[in-house]
Amino acid sequence: MKKKEFTGSLNKKTVEQFHRLMPTSAVLNEEARKWLPGGDSRSTIHYFPYPQYFARGEGCWLWDADNRKSLDLTGNHTSLILGYNHPNVVKALREQLELGACFPGPTKPQVDLARILCERVPSIERVRFCNSGTEATMNAIRAARAFTGRHKVAKAEGAFHGTHDIMSVSIRPDPDSPDTGPAKNPKPVPHVAGIPGHTFDDAVIIPYNDPEGSRAVIEAPENAANLACVIIEPVMGAAGMIPAEREYLQTLKEICAKHNILLIFDEVITFRLALGGAQEFYEITPDLACFGKMLGGGLPLGAFGGSEKIMSLFDPVKHRGRPPVHHGGSLNANPMSLVAGIATLEQLTEETFLQLEKMGDSIRASLQELLDKHSSVPARVTGAGSLFAFHFLREPGKVTNYRETLPHDRELQELRHLIFLGLLDEGVVMDPRGAGCLSTAFGSEYLELFRRAFGRVLERINQENN
């Protein structure tokens, strides 16, 4: 007898609906699982019963393996600020491919993109390129440790900064577990297996959007003199696009300055808030900043940078050929990623970001209105700029940190998944966790399509439950 497949919290009807919508994805997933654990290489986007396979994208539209066309609200999870296949990005990539995809030395596009970043982002005087957001935060943290000679690193509970050890802590902890500690003084909890024990001695967890709680943790005698850096996302993406309050970021900056701790902004997602990223949006400059996702225009690219003084740690010229921090990588600053990044950033102006924010405000207000009207469970829409997410709550309330998005209990998760699935049925792709983002490929007519689809899905779920 065939063993029953685990399908998360989905019921039989929902799984059947999935098979009906995307039969080819089912076949591909079945085949993929013979060769890849779980059938994929990205744990962060796995969902049950299996993921939709995509074949093509253009603007804000996606076609899946069954050639089903859908409106896309993910932009590959905030990576594509111009949408899919922007003609300038495609042209730049074609031209570069003709010349060569990688070389044993630096290329002009590296100089050009570095100049753009240094000119646009307030805190950046010098920058280095890598291949992902993970590498960017890993190198920025290493730089902070080398610069300060300290070992501890503080991050917010619920924040995701990539998959390296020190950041694989307290991403989605269970607050009901005694290991997780109280909301104002959370304890580091492993997010994955395989992290060496000493990592937890170095990880300090702060409560997001809680200036005084964070101050108490950072200034605790065992932390203040040992912290190399505080890394923070100005809008916490993984917990559901939760914007920081300006006062919170300002307080972190003051505490860090007081104790000679470096403040790192993880701008992997928030670079899409303004020409100069979240630091321009909030008018607060960190010591170091990390970039990824949209920076590469759809190709793998990360970057980290800061003042000339800190970044000179990587400079062999200033250190007689032996810089304190070695930063290698065979495909670092490969010209394919760089030209895609340049073509992307060249399309963005102050006006573009204002337009994205206006569309973001509009979609956030509409979703809140629809949820207030149709949802039997209290719901909150969060976000900033082109980013948005909705949260179902047990009690009406605000969402300013990870714990306020909880409980992620089965019933609420199922409801969120039903919306995700209902949207798929309507031809709309969204992050299954209820988050989304807009790109410059969106216009008011597409926002309206999304609004209507979202409303119909909520109405249908209501009817089915009554």
Ligand SMILES: Cc1ncc(COP(=O)(O)O)c(C=O)c1O
């Ligand atoms: C805020 C933030 N930082 C870092 C990362 C890691 O980036 P990458 O997936 O390119 O390694 C992510 C990825 O989702 C992210 O959202």
